[in-house]
Amino acid sequence: EAQVTQNPRYLITVTGKKLTVTCSQNMNHEYMSWYRQDPGLGLRQIYYSMNVEVTDKGDVPEGYKVSRKEKRNFPLILESPSPNQTSLYFCASSPMETGHQPQHFGDGTRLSIL
Amino acid sequence: GNSVTQMEGPVTLSEEAFLTINCTYTATGYPSLFWYVQYPGEGLQLLLKATKADDKGSNKGFEATYRKETTSFHLEKGSVQVSDSAVYFCALSGDYKLSFGAGTTVTVRA
Numbered sequence: 001e002a003q004v005t006q007n008p009r010y011l012i013t014v015t016g017k018k019l020t021v022t023c024s025q026n027m028n029h030e031y032m033s034w035y036r037q038d039p040g041l042g043l044r045q046i047y048y049s050m051n052v053e054v055t056d057k058g059d060v061p062e063g064y065k066v067s068r069k070e071k072r073n074f075p076l077i078l079e080s081p082s083p084n085q086t087s088l089y090f091c092a093s094s095p096m097e098t099g100h101q102p103q104h105f106g107d108g109t110r111l112s113i114l
Numbered sequence: 115g116n117s118v119t120q121m122e123g124p125v126t127l128s129e130e131a132f133l134t135i136n137c138t139y140t141a142t143g144y145p146s147l148f149w150y151v152q153y154p155g156e157g158l159q160l161l162l163k164a165t166k167a168d169d170k171g172s173n174k175g176f177e178a179t180y181r182k183e184t185t186s187f188h189l190e191k192g193s194v195q196v197s198d199s200a201v202y203f204c205a206l207s208g209d210y211k212l213s214f215g216a217g218t219t220v221t222v223r224a
Contacts, residue, residue, distance in 0.1 A: 042214035058211055101146055101207050103156035
């Protein structure tokens with residue numbers, strides 16, 4: 001089954017404790033992206049990647065890092081999480097030949113930073 | 115930059131009622147337009163799309179028409195069901211990302 005898998009689905013942690021949210025897709029897509037969803041703001045892009053070793057900032061990259069060492073994986077790293085990063089996070093992927101649309105989304109990761 | 119404005123919710127309807135969710139956009143160039151749906155506890159699923167002016171996207175009884183002259187992409191369904199209860203997002207493509215509206219929560223009561 002074609003899917004985008006995120007882990008963990010839920011996490012409660014404390015300020016400053018480094019965490020990683022993993023994202024994996026099994027569709028051999030070149031393009032991957034991270035979004036955060038906040039009430040009243042919709043989804044906003046954090047980082048995206050056009051292919052292995054190619055990443056770029058989205059609209060709200062501050063406080064986040066990403067890496068793309070393998071095509072299927074695109075982890076999101078919060079090196080020193082803060083309460084304003086409490087949010088619902090989505091990973092998405094898509095093939096480049098369709099102009100990276102439409103995007104296939106994971107089921108989301110709800111992060112609470114205390 | 116690109117932006118999407120979506121009617122605010124929440125919207126509560128009775129089964130078999132008519133649903134309209136307004137969406138207008140600002141964009142450079144000629145973006146593709148999308149409606150995504152998010153059911154409780156799940157990720158976003160593509161509901162329908164339109165890639166050029168006057169295109170009509172349709173799926174599961176939902177429709178939306180890409181209106182370049184009014185920069186709009188309103189979502190409609192003639193007869194909603196309880197299973198249509200969800201959050202609906204209007205979005206447009208550009209700059210290697212999707213730009214989303216704030217989302218509209220729709221609740222359909224039996």
